[in-house]
Amino acid sequence: MEFLPYSNQVLFPTNIPLIRFRQVPPSTTFPSIPKPYPFPFHVGSLAAPREKKKVVFVLGSTGTGKSKLAINLAARFGGEVVNSDKIQVYDGLSVITNKVTADECAGIPHHLIGGVCPDAEFTASDFRAAVVRAVESVLAGGRLPVVAGGSNSYIEELVDGDGGAFRSRYSCVFVWVDVELPVLHRYVSVRVDRMVEMGLVEEARGMFDPECDYSKGIRKAIGLPEMDRYLRNEASADEETKARLLRSALDEIKSNTRKLACRQLQKICRLSTLPGWDVRRVDATEAFLKQGNKCEFEEAWERTVRVPSIEIVYNFLHQEDHHSNKNDGKVVANAAAAADAADTTASENHAVSAAASGGGGGGDAANGGMTLRTTANYCESATTTAASVATAIVRRCHSLSSLTSMWIRFVGPT
Numbered sequence: 001m002e003f004l005p006y007s008n009q010v011l012f013p014t015n016i017p018l019i020r021f022r023q024v025p026p027s028t029t030f031p032s033i034p035k036p037y038p039f040p041f042h043v044g045s046l047a048a049p050r051e052k053k054k055v056v057f058v059l060g061s062t063g064t065g066k067s068k069l070a071i072n073l074a075a076r077f078g079g080e081v082v083n084s085d086k087i088q089v090y091d092g093l094s095v096i097t098n099k100v101t102a103d104e105c106a107g108i109p110h111h112l113i114g115g116v117c118p119d120a121e122f123t124a125s126d127f128r129a130a131v132v133r134a135v136e137s138v139l140a141g142g143r144l145p146v147v148a149g150g151s152n153s154y155i156e157e158l159v160d161g162d163g164g165a166f167r168s169r170y171s172c173v174f175v176w177v178d179v180e181l182p183v184l185h186r187y188v189s190v191r192v193d194r195m196v197e198m199g200l201v202e203e204a205r206g207m208f209d210p211e212c213d214y215s216k217g218i219r220k221a222i223g224l225p226e227m228d229r230y231l232r233n234e235a236s237a238d239e240e241t242k243a244r245l246l247r248s249a250l251d252e253i254k255s256n257t258r259k260l261a262c263r264q265l266q267k268i269c270r271l272s273t274l275p276g277w278d279v280r281r282v283d284a285t286e287a288f289l290k291q292g293n294k295c296e297f298e299e300a301w302e303r304t305v306r307v308p309s310i311e312i313v314y315n316f317l318h319q320e321d322h323h324s325n326k327n328d329g330k331v332v333a334n335a336a337a338a339a340d341a342a343d344t345t346a347s348e349n350h351a352v353s354a355a356a357s358g359g360g361g362g363g364d365a366a367n368g369g370m371t372l373r374t375t376a377n378y379c380e381s382a383t384t385t386a387a388s389v390a391t392a393i394v395r396r397c398h399s400l401s402s403l404t405s406m407w408i409r410f411v412g413p414t
Contacts, residue, residue: 051171052169052170052171053139053169053170053171054144054170054171054172054173054316054317055135055144055145055147055170055171055172056073056077056079056144056145056146056147056172056173056175056313056316057084057146057147057148057155057172057173057174057175058070058073058146058147058148058174058175058177059152059155059174059175059176059177059268059271059279060150060176060177060178060179060264060268061150061178061179061184061260061261061262061264061265061268062098062150062188062257062260062261062264063179063184063187063188063191063257063261064177064178064179064184064284065177065179065284065287065288065301065305066148066149066150066177067081067098067100067104067148068104068301069148069175069177069305069306069309070146070148071100071104071105071106071108072305072306072309072310073144073146073175073309073310073313074108074144074146075106075108076310076313077144077146077313077314077317078143078144079108079138079143079144079145079146080108080109080110080111080138080141080143080144080145080146081105081108081109081110081111081146081147081148082110082111082112082131082134082135082138082145082146082147082148083110083111083112083113083148083149084112084127084131084147084148084149084150084151084154084155084158085097085149085150085151086122086127086149086151086154087151087218087220087221088112088113088114088149089112089113089114089115089116089122089127089130090114090116090117090118090120090122090217090218091114091115091116091117091118091218092114092118092203092207092218093118093203093207093218093221093223093224094203095195095198095199095200095203096195096200096203096204096221096222096223096224097218097221097223098195099113099114100113111134111137111138112130112131112134117217118207118217118218118219119216119217119218120217121216121217122217124153124154124157124158124161125157125161127151127154127157127158128154128157128158128161128162128166131147131158132158132166135147135170144317150260150264152264152267152268152271153267156267156271159172159277160274160276167276171316172278173278173280173312173313173316174271174272174277174278174279174280175280175282175309175312175313176268176272176279176280176281176282177282177284177305177309178265178268178281178282178283178284178285179283179284179285179288180283180285181261181262181265183285183288183289184261184288185258185261187288187291188254188257188258188261189254190291192250192253192254192257193250195223196250200223201227201246204223204224204227204231205227205231205234207219207224208227208228208231210232214228222253222256222257222260223253226249226250226252226253226256227249227253229245229248229249230242230245230246230248230249233245278316280312282304282305282308282309282312283304283305284301284304284305286300286304287300287301287304287305
C-alpha cells in the first residue's frame with residue numbers, strides 16, 4: 001500500500017500503476033479562477049425580432065366612400081371591417097347615421113356597428129378599448145383588421161393615446177380616400193335627398209322627444225337636431241308651413257354635413273403631417289364626377305381608388321416602403337396592368353406593385369427584377385446572419401479553450 005503526502009488514506013494497492021496528482025496542503029489558497037465568459041449571444045436573438053401585427057385604416061371625409069373602400073380591401077385581403085365612426089356604434093338611426101346595409105357588406109364581417117345604448121355616452125377611451133378588442137378578435141382569427149370611419153379625433157386617440165400603446169403593438173397604414181370639396185359638396189346634397197327617400201324623416205320622428213338632450217348619445221348625429229323644429233310643429237302646422245319647415249331642416253342638414261366634411265379634411269391634413277402617420281392619399285374625384293352613371297362610376301372607382309389602394313396595402317403587408325406615394329396628392333398606377341392583376345392568383349399580385357413603380361409598360365420585367373432583387377437581398381441577409389453566428393461560436397470556443405488551459409495550469413496533472 002502507498003500513502004501520498006499530506007494524506008492518511010490509502011489510495012491504491014502498490015501493484016496497480018498510480019496516477020499521481022499534485023497535492024496541496026489544506027491551508028493553501030487557490031488563485032482566483034475567472035468564471036466562464038457568458039455566452040456571446042442569446043439563443044433567442046438568432047430569431048428575427050417579433051414583427052408588429054398589421055392594421056389598415058381607411059380615412060376620409062363624410063361621403064367619400066370610406067365604407068365602400070374598406071369592404072373592397074377586406075374582400076381582397078381576407079379582412080374584417082372595424083367601424084371607427086363614433087355615432088354608428090349606437091343602436092338605431094340606420095339611415096341618418098349612414099350605416100352600411102347587409103347588401104353593401106357583401107358578406108364581410110363588420111364590428112362595432114350598433115351595440116351601444118342610444119342614450120349612453122361613448123367616450124374616446126371607450127372607443128379605444130372597444131376597437132382594440134375588435135382588432136385583437138380579428139387578428140386571432142387570422143384575418144386583417146380594416147378600421148374605417150370618420151371620427152378622426154377618436155382615431156388619433158386610439159393610435160397615439162394611452163402612451164402610444166396601440167402604435168407600439170401594431171404597425172399601421174392609413175389610406176385616405178379624398179374627393180375635391182366642390183364635388184363632394186354636390187354629392188352630399190344628393191345623398192341627403194336620397195336619405196329622405198330611404199326614410200330619414202320617419203327615423204327622426206321615431207326618435208323625437210321634446211325633452212331630449214341633443215348633446216348626448218346618438219342624438220348628436222347630424223340629421224336629428226335639425227329636424228326638431230319641424231317635428232315640434234308637424235301636428236299643428238298647415239301643409240305649406242310643414243313643407244317650408246321640412247325644406248329648411250333638410251337645407252340645414254346639408255349645410256352641417258358640408259361643414260363636417262371640411263373639419264374632417266382639416267383634421268386628416270394635420271394628421272398626415274405628424275410623425276409616424278403613414279397616410280397615403282387616393283383621389284376619388286373622377287369617380288364621384290360620374291355618380292350619375294353606375295357603370296362609369298364603378299370603372300372609375302376601380303381604376304382610381306380600388307386598385308391604387310390595393311397596391312398600397314399589398315406593399316404595406318409585404319413590408320415594401322414606397323415613400324414617393326406618401327402625401328403626394330395623387331397615387332399613380334398603371335390601371336390596365338393593375339386591374340387585371342388585382343383579382344388573380346397570388347403570384348400575379350407582384351405585378352400590381354411592379355406595374356405602378358415600373359411606369360407604363362415593362363410590368364412583367366419590372367416584376368421579375370423585383371423578385372430577383374428581393375431573393376438576392378434575402379440570401380445576402382441569411383449569409384450575413386450565418387456568418388455572425390459562426391463567428392460567435394468560434395469566439396465561444398476560444399473562451400472555453402482558454403478556461404480549460406487555465407484550469408489545467410492550476411490544478412492539472414504534474
